[in-house]
Amino acid sequence: MGGQGNILSNWASQRVTEMFPALGKLEWDYCWTGKIAYSEDHLPHCQQLQNGLFSVAGYSGRGIGAGYCYWRRVGSMVNRAARKLVNSNNLIKGHTF
Numbered sequence: 001m002g003g004q005g006n007i008l009s010n011w012a013s014q015r016v017t018e019m020f021p022a023l024g025k026l027e028w029d030y031c032w033t034g035k036i037a038y039s040e041d042h043l044p045h046c047q048q049l050q051n052g053l054f055s056v057a058g059y060s061g062r063g064i065g066a067g068y069c070y071w072r073r074v075g076s077m078v079n080r081a082a083r084k085l086v087n088s089n090n091l092i093k094g095h096t097f
Contacts, residue, residue, distance in 0.1 A: 008031055008033055009028045009031045012028065012031075013025070013026045013028070036060065036061045037057045037058050037059065037060075037063075038058055038059075038060035038061065039057075039058030039060065042058075042060045043058065043060075044056050044057065044058045044059050044060075044063075044066065044067075044070065045057065045058050056070065056071075
């Protein structure tokens with residue numbers, strides 16, 4: 001490993017040694033590094049990039065679980081809105097949904 005990987009693996013080794021001194025010196029087989037999108041308040045923010053196109057960023061390293069829950073909820077809201085439209089009299093004549 002080189003570059004930032006060494007810095008992070010050294011930091012991880014130090015933290016694990018502090019927490020579990022009986023383990024002694026550790027060698028890591030793998031180390032992952034990457035950039036994390038975060039916001040100042042550590043909350044995700046949704047932006048409308050253009051009509052009908054949205055982006056959510058700033059999960060602060062918690063995007064996998066939070067993203068799934070967030071987009072599941074958004075999908076549910078969109079589904080409810082679409083059903084409301086279909087059940088209303090506001091349909092475009094001649095179109096089926």
